[in-house]
Amino acid sequence: MTHKIFIDGAAGTTGLEIRERLAGRSEFALILLDDAQRKDASARRQAINDADVVILCLPDDAAREAVSLIANDRTKVIDASTAHRVAPGWTYGFPELVGHEAVAGSKRISNPGCYPTGFLALVAPLVRAGVVPASTPLSVNAVSGYSGGGKSMIADFESTSGRPAAWYGYGLTLAHKHVPEMTRHAGLSLPPIFAPSVADTLRGMIVEVPVHLSALPGAPSPDAVREVLGKAYAGSRIVRFIETYDGASMPIERLAGTDGMDLFVFASPDGAQVRLVAAFDNLGKGASGAAVQNLNLLCGLDEAAGLKL
Ligand SMILES: NC(=O)C1=CN([C@@H]2O[C@H](COP(=O)(O)OP(=O)(O)OC[C@H]3O[C@@H](n4cnc5c(N)ncnc54)[C@H](OP(=O)(O)O)[C@@H]3O)[C@@H](O)[C@H]2O)C=CC1
Ligand SMILES: CC(=O)N[C@@H](CCC(=O)OP(=O)(O)O)C(=O)O
Secondary structure (H helix, E strand, O other): OOEEEEEEOOOOHHHHHHHHHHOOOOOEEEEOOOOOOOOOHHHHHHHHHHOOEEEEOOOHHHHHHHHHOOOOOOOEEEEOOOOOOOOOOOEEOOHHHHOHHHHHOOOEEEOOOHHHHHHHHHHHHHHHOOOOOOOOOOEEEEEEEHHHHHHHHHHHHOOOOOOOOOEEEOOOOOOOOOHHHHHHHHOOOOOOEEEEEEEOOOOOEEEEEEEEHHHOOOOOOHHHHHHHHHHHOOOOOOEEEOOOOOOOOOOOOOOOOOOOEEEEEEEOOOOOEEEEEEEEOOOHHHHHHHHHHHHHHHOOOOOOOOOOO
């Protein structure tokens, strides 16, 4: 069976990456709009309603508008924007956390944000297992490649008049749009402090959560944390818990250009503190790779088909 797919926002950073991953796959027939039509509401309405699956790679308001254009019960949606990540009736598209069947059986899937993907992969299993209580004060330090800001940020960093900075932190009002998603899907009662940043490299992402294990109830050991994460992702080809790592540093480029995610637990010699670390690509498991994984599941295909692992 051939599935008809429309990528709304196919000319953008995330949309182009999805097209690249779907290229040459005979299971899919892409509905394409040319430059003159790609922002035309009636052409989009037609394409959306002709498609079996629509992948929204749009700003939040345009994503909400696209959903409002659906006038049938058949078309399924994978929304890469922030618009529906904590919205009722939407399945959070992180199969390793919500269950592959939940994604496969849904008509409305919100693709996780790039930073929440790393945070949730590390923290959600620990909260579920009771190792990290829901009320634990957590913080998240993260760095993204500049493609995380889409076409406009890529243009800023690649401008002939010079890059904005080698690295900068942002989200300084502590109200980043990813915080509700991180809190909700981790099962936390206290929102984490989120410190995002951008580096002068196109793609790649490191998300780090430092934890004082000795301050948690029962003072769990680093090995207890490792056991929970190892079990949570046992058998996954996409999210991998890495038991041993001999390097002295963790480069942002570790998984740049791929769709997988590596998780690490680094511990202090006395086991009182850990640094939970996720390495992946903001455009891979952080966006387009995750969207293709969800599309595969929706269409009853191998979840890793077409992914770069
Ligand atoms: N980049 C990343 O790493 C990640 C991005 N996302 C999310 O994915 C979505 C897309 O982001 P990204 O690809 O980076 O952004 P880009 O700005 O690179 O692409 C967005 C695309 O949407 C098009 N567009 C804007 N408004 C409309 C409209 N009304 N109708 C049709 N097309 C429209 C733009 O057109 P034009 O080309 O004319 O500007 C552009 O091609 C966003 O919601 C973002 O938050 C999620 C996770 C990670
Ligand atoms: C570097 C950078 O600016 N990143 C974006 C997030 C990219 C992303 O994940 O998009 P969503 O917001 O759709 O999840 C930001 O912080 O707003």
